[in-house]
Amino acid sequence: MELRGDVERGDNDYPLCYLLILMQVESALLFETPAEICERVFRSIRPRTPAPQFRVSFKKFANATSTIRIHGDVIELKITDLLANAPSPILEALAVILLSKLFRKPVPAHYNEQYRRYLNRHEVRQEITEIRQARGRKLIDPPAGKTYDLGDLFNAMNVQFFAGGMARPTLGWSRQASRTILGHCDAAHNTIVLSRILDQPHVPRFVAQYVMYHEMLHLVHPVETRGSKRAIHPPVFRAAEKLFPRIQEAKAVIRQLCSRSSQRSLLF
Secondary structure, three states: OOOEEOOOOOOOOOOHHHHHHHHHHHHHHHHOHHHHHHHHHHHHHHOOOOOOOOEEEEOOOOOOOOOOEEEOOOOEEEEEEHHHHHHHHHHHHHHHHHHHHHHHOOOOHHHHHHHHHHOOHHHHHHHHHHHHHHHOOOOOOOEOOOOEEEEEEHHHHHHHOOOOOOOOEEEEEEEEEEOOEEEEHHHHHHHHEEEEHHOOOOOHHHHHHHHHHHHHHHHHHHOOOOOOOEEEOOOOHOOOOOOOOOOOHHHHHHHHHHHOOOOOOOOO
């Protein structure tokens, strides 16, 4: 270590006084309450607006869900208790995301990256799954529909594509005839749900089979995580999906079936 003038410097050539100040700031931030973090973020987003009162609570949600609402001069944040012991920078990133959305500001990319990277950590994803299993529940109708039996659809796809080796998950029709979400696979509850919109005589059987096959593939090829990215339909999934012999016909029927909706139909 060498002295240059009156300022002591280290190997990284930063003034020691600067490093001490930085450490003090970082230490102060570590002891901020969630409400204080939110107030600081608010001042950075809306520096000319008096800071409102913040009410922050951690809730036992069934997923990694957090909400924000404004009531007069009070902003209320309800944060998943999954983050109750999260590092301060993660709570800050969430505060930036929620407040930016509340005031219709663009969310800085690095905060999104930081938050998503944390949620995609293996131990955090495992905790999310355990929370969903313990707290969540699926409100579905029995697999035997008016036109199609989901058990029959599953068995047919199981024999055709998986040599009959896939264990049968919980199957059910959705309560509502959704045109935007035609299928959903909930790995945490080992459940496949198809939209009741498919349980109609004018919907060809191969279309319902395609949606069932798509959801079954999620049990074989789960979501892939890389850093902050989550691939719901990774390349190996897409390659397997193309094995369905009438996939283009099925997609064409689905587009027509959902044409009344302004939103794109989704398979999860």
